[in-house]
Amino acid sequence: GVSRMSSRELSDIVQTQIVEDIRRDYEPEWTRRGLWDKPYSEVRRPDVTSMLLELLSHQNLADMKYNIDPRFRFSVSRSVYKGILKYLAFTGNRQYAVQPLPVKGFAITPAGGKKIRLSWQPVTEAGEPTSSPDRFMIYSRQGDNGFDNGLVVRDTIFEMELPAYDTIYSFKVTAVNNGGESFDSEELSVGINSRSKGNVLVVNGFDRVSGPSWTDNGISGISWWDDRGVPYRNDIITIGDQYDFDRMNPWLDDDSPGWGASYSDLTGKVVPGNTFNFPYIHGRSIMAAGYSFSSVSDEHFESTVDCADGSGIIxxxxxxxxxxxxxxDTSRIDFRIYTPQFMDMITKVTGEGRSVFMSGAYVGSDLLSGKDPTALKFAESTLHFIPRTGHAVRTGKVYATDYARPHFEGSFSFNAGFSPSVYTVEAPDAIEPSGKGAVCSFRYSENNSSAGIAFRGGYNNVITGFPFESIPDEKDRDKLMKQILEFLNKK
Structure with missing residues (x-):
């Protein structure tokens, strides 16, 4: 075996790494607790270096705000990995390299004919200079097939020719160094229609992952009705919605667990979240409507002046x-929709006569929560809608209005409850048309509030208060996308 002091050294290095990272990224006053040398059998009996890590308490609401958030869980897991890595390097007297972080700013842009250009930006972790990548892996797939084994490249730009027209190709990128390979980038897709009616640029602005919203003012716990959060890809962290919010209610037995008690209808179920492949879902319907498409991240869209060149529809x-x-730190706001860069870019592309289709559950309520007069004016005068309310409905049935005929017709549903295939839209928005040329194009069947608007002028807009990709039926998605693109393509 090895000296028990090796376990003490491992514990110290891992704890130091965790505390330093949390203090830097999340909570500057995070408490560093003492190390214990106790005869727990799990770490006492093995003749190898070992440790037990207890970080958070599931009985502590403040702790759970961190624990249920996928960003925090990723950060702490990475800290544990880095601590073990540095311990092994220290005891082995050798150099180490930290696994890179995922790339950002991924984009696929047309380069003429069947040629495309892939580009991205590397990320180096603060305080970890060895995490810089020195090469990258490009993974690709055709249609619904699985991804290939990847291609190693050294540069952050890669050009290639697609094998065929009328086929969707998807790509993802990872960063690599001697320490390993990063998590995947978002998945972007491209398809070139041999008889294309036009080019559509798909912008993936959905990169949010987060825990649910919380309440601790009279009632205490997860306010799931407000925001369930967004898992990273998928999660199994819940068994059901909390129903007991009274801190004073004690645990009596398992049938009466008191404060924090929840339903059990989600036990054993995998909850879908942000799978980072929604450009492919949109792209399938775009190709079915007879159009070509490429896709970019929102970071690329907001920072590249000529990003939309060659595309008539965004x-x-x-x-x-x-x-x-x-x-x-409530002064810091992540995942804001209406950033100055986004508004500037939309103003630019609509000023050039390009049309916009924008869908999302919070496209209206994000304006109300931010109370930014510039953003409100932008939505009203450029996107031609005004926000009315969040939590518009609890069911997902939508129908096209008479105002929108003959461009839109029919009805469909989006996912407002649990589904194993797509995330839940728990709080869709009601938005209303603004200005001459704008009409209410869709209404929610539940209460007839406005679910979307259509605008026709020097450019055309369609904005919906529910996400397009949350429509589970592919035939409904294809029909709706075709109607939207035909409307946007007519001047």
Whole structure:
């Protein structure tokens, strides 16, 4: 075996790494607790270096705000990994390299004919200079097939020719160094129609992952009715919605567990979240309507002046994106929709006569929560809608209005409850038309509030208060996308 002091050294290094990272990224006053040398059998009996880590308490509401958030769980897991890595390097007297973080600013842009250009930006972790990547892996797939084994490249730009027309190709990128390979980037897709009616640029603005919203003012717990949060890809962290919010209610037995008690209808079920592949879902319907498409991240869209060149229509995915306060530092807002860069870019492309389709559950309520007069004016005068309310309905049935005929017709449903295939839209928005040329194009069947608007002028807009990709029926998605693109393409 090895000296028990090796376990003490491992514990110290891992704890130091965790505390330093949390203090830097989340909570500057995070408490560092003492190390215990106790005869727990799990770490006493093995003749190898070992440790037990207890970080958070599931009985502590403040702790759970961190624990249920996928961003915090990723950060702490990475801290544990880095601590173990540094311990092994220290005891082995050798150099180490930290696994890179995922790339950002991913984009697929047309380069003429069947040629495309992939580009991205590397990320180096603060305080970890060895995490810089020195190469990248590009993974690709055709249609619904699985991804290939990847291609190693050294540069952050890669050009290639697609094998065929009338086929969707999807790509993702990872960063690599001697420490390993990063998590995947978002998945972007491209398809070139041999008889294309036009080009659509799909902008993936849905990159939010977060925990649910909380309440601790009279009632205490997860306010799931307001925001269930967005899991990273998918999660199994809940068994059901909380129903006991009274801190004074004690645990009596398992049938009466008191404060924090929840239903059990989600036990054993995987909850879908942000799978980062929604450009592919949109792209399938775009191709079915006879158009070509390429896709870019919102970071690329907002920072690249000529990003939309060659595309007459912009399809912006906002899913469950919305302004999210950063844990205890409520002055920091992540995942804001209406950034100055976004508004400037939309003003530019609409000024050039390009049309916009924008869908998301919080496209209206994000304006109300932010109370930014510039953003409100932008929505009213450029996107031609005004926000009315969040939590518009609890069911997902939508129908086209008479105002929108003959461009839109029929009815469909989006996912407002649990589904194993797509995230829940728990709080869709009601938005109303603004200005001459704008009409209410869709209404929610539940209460007839306005679910979307259509605008026709020097450019055309379609904005919906529910995410397009949350429509589970592919035939409904294809029919709706075709109607939207035909409306947007007519001047």
């Amino acid at each position: 399809d912006i995915i906002f899913g469950e994106e919305k302004s999210t306060p950063f844990f205890r």
